[in-house]
Amino acid sequence: MQEPISAITLSQHIVASMPPRARGVFTRIMMELQYCVHMLSTMIKSGGLSDNILGFTGEVNVQEEEVKTLDRLANEILVTRLANSGLFAAIASEELESIVPGSPEADYVIAMDPLDGSSNIDVNVSIGTIFSIKRKISAGGGPEDFFQPAKDQVCAGYVIYSSRTELVIALPGKEVPLFVLDPLTGQFVLDRVLQPRKDAKYYSLNEAYWDKLDENVQEWVRWLRNEPTPFGGKARSARYIGSLVADFHRNLLEGGVFAYPHQKGKKSGKLRLLYEAQPMAMIQSCLSGRASTGWEDLMDLVPTELHQRVPLIVGTSPEVEKYEELLRR
Ligand code: AFP
Numbered sequence: 528m529q530e531p532i533s534a535i536t537l538s539q540h541i542v543a544s545m546p547p548r549a550r551g552v553f554t555r556i557m558m559e560l561q562y563c564v565h566m567l568s569t570m571i572k573s574g575g576l577s578d579n580i581l582g583f584t585g586e587v588n589v590q591e592e593e594v595k596t597l598d599r600l601a602n603e604i605l606v607t608r609l610a611n612s613g614l615f616a617a618i619a620s621e622e623l624e625s626i627v628p629g630s631p632e633a634d635y636v637i638a639m640d641p642l643d644g645s646s647n648i649d650v651n652v653s654i655g656t657i658f659s660i661k662r663k664i665s666a667g668g669g670p671e672d673f674f675q676p677a678k679d680q681v682c683a684g685y686v687i688y689s690s691r692t693e694l695v696i697a698l699p700g701k702e703v704p705l706f707v708l709d710p711l712t713g714q715f716v717l718d719r720v721l722q723p724r725k726d727a728k729y730y731s732l733n734e735a736y737w738d739k740l741d742e743n744v745q746e747w748v749r750w751l752r753n754e755p756t757p758f759g760g761k762a763r764s765a766r767y768i769g770s771l772v773a774d775f776h777r778n779l780l781e782g783g784v785f786a787y788p789h790q791k792g793k794k795s796g797k798l799r800l801l802y803e804a805q806p807m808a809m810i811q812s813c814l815s816g817r818a819s820t821g822w823e824d825l826m827d828l829v830p831t832e833l834h835q836r837v838p839l840i841v842g843t844s845p846e847v848e849k850y851e852e853l854l855r856r
Contacts, residue, residue, distance in 0.1 A: 534716035537561055537694070537706050544701060552614060552634065553682070556660070557696075559612045563605050564656065565713040568692040570600065572710075574651065581649050589624040589834060590799075597648050598622060601641035601656065609637060616668025619833055621802055626833065631667030635660050635681065638673055638801040643685075644770025653689040655772025659806040670833060673801055677818075678826040683806035685772050695721070695776070697810040721779065723815040726758040727751075727843040729766045729783030731774040739790040743853040750849060751784070757845050771798065775807050775841065779814065784842030786850070788821065796820070796838035800830050804839045817847040821854040 541554045570580055579596065586594040602622040610618050615629040619638040629636075637660050644654040660682040663672050677683075684696035692708035694715050706715035730751045737745065751763045763783065768774050774785050785807075787798050798804055808818030808825040818825035818841040828837070840850050 534709070537715035537717075540704060540706075540717050544698065555612075556614050556635070556682075559608055559614060560658070561694075561713075561715055563608050564686050564692065564694070564715075565708060566604055567601055567656065568686075568688055568708055569710075571597070571654070571688045572692075588622050590621065592645070594622070595642070595645045595648055597654075598642045598645050605639060605641050605656070616663045616665075617672060619673055619801060621799060621834070624834075626668075626670060626673070628668055633668070634663055636663055636668060636672040637661075638805075640799070640802045643772045643803070644768075647768070647770050647773075652768060652770065653687055653773035653776075654770055655688060655776075656686040657772060657802055657806050658685070659683050659802055659809075673833060674830045676827050676829050677805035677808045680805060680809050683809040685776075685806060685810075687772050687776050689773070693718070693776075695779070695810060697806075697813040701813070703810060703813050721814060724779070724782035725815070725843060726756050726760045726782045727763050727778075727784055727846050728760070728781050729778055730763045730842075730846070731765070731767045731778060731783065731785040732787070733767055733769070734765070736790065740788060741791050741854075743856060744786075744788045744850075747850050747853050750853075751846065763846075771803055771807070778842050779811065779816075782843055784840065784846035784850075786840045787838065788840065789838040794822075794838075795836045797836060798839045800825075800828065800835040800837045801833065804837050804841075805830075807839070807841050811841050815844065816842055817844045819847050819851055821850055 537557050538554050541557050584594045584599050588594050609615050610627050610629045613630045615637050616633040617636045618627040621640040639658040643657050659680050661675050665671050686694050694706040697703050703721045705718045707718045709716050789796050811818050820838045840847050
């Protein structure tokens with residue numbers, strides 16, 4: 528990482544990566560997100576010492592999950608700031624049943640999981656924020672703007688709140704930079720540009736559901752554990768944190784595959800297509816990996832509901848393709 532004096536900030540990096548005729552909208556979008564994330568990161572790192580951000584609110588959200596105080600705070604900060612920023616025609620959030628209108632004349636819409644990994648908040652384990660930005664195709668912002676395949680995202684990214692607060696973003700056909708939040712300035716600065724990892728060191732899956740998995744999926748897990756990787760690597764080791772952002776981040780940096788499969792006799796999954804699966808699919812494919820439901824490529828799957836759930840298998844290509852091959856058998 529560069530000395531603070533010569534560090535490349537997020538806004539400098541975005542400006543440099545935009546075409547000369549760009550109007551600066553994307554830079555402003557990233558600045559709004561940075562503002563919200565800096566606030567959230569400070570709250571999370573103060574860990575309830577200043578104000579009580581731990582525990583539950585007593586409410587149940589559209590996912591029928593008990594709402595954590597930090598879930599609600601993260602949702603309020605992000606939705607309120609972004610809806611009033613003039614940059615989005617509509618906002619979709621994991622915490623809200625329907626979309627929130629923004630500025631009808633704006634060119635983009637954003638879908639997000641304001642706080643991923645809520646079950647890990649009170650135990651001080653890494654959590655995150657996930658977002659997906661698409662171009663508005665309707666007149667003034669509506670559900671149809673969100674029902675576009677992952678390959679049509681104009682930007683996807685996530686923030687991981689851990690020992691460092693890091694931001695990873697993917698822009699179409701572009702590199703995938705990783706930024707670190709400088710608590711001193713509240714600015715994200717460029718740490719490095721991520722490189723594709725072909726070899727899988729890890730697999731991440733909640734094995735507590737073993738008996739609910741299809742035989743083909745069980746066979747896939749046995750293959751992950753026992754078969755050396757095609758690149759001459761050893762067999763893969765298991766890692767599972769229970770926050771998608773944290774499990775995906777480790778595997779993206781070190782090489783690996785994350786799986787939240789369908790359960791026996793079902794085709795859906797737990798994770799949400801719009802603001803969990805699609806963003807991770809785009810980031811992984813920009814680093815020559817793959818994302819699949821097992822049956823469909825997640826870069827092509829067209830959403831039909833705001834909170835649609837899908838199986839998610841995402842990571843290094845050989846591991847995802849083996850999953851699809853076994854499922855087809
Ligand atoms: P929470 O936000 O409710 O903690 O759920 C986290 C999550 O959506 C995703 O981040 C994890 O990968 C997955 O659920 C964990 O689910 P299991 O607890 O069933 O393994």
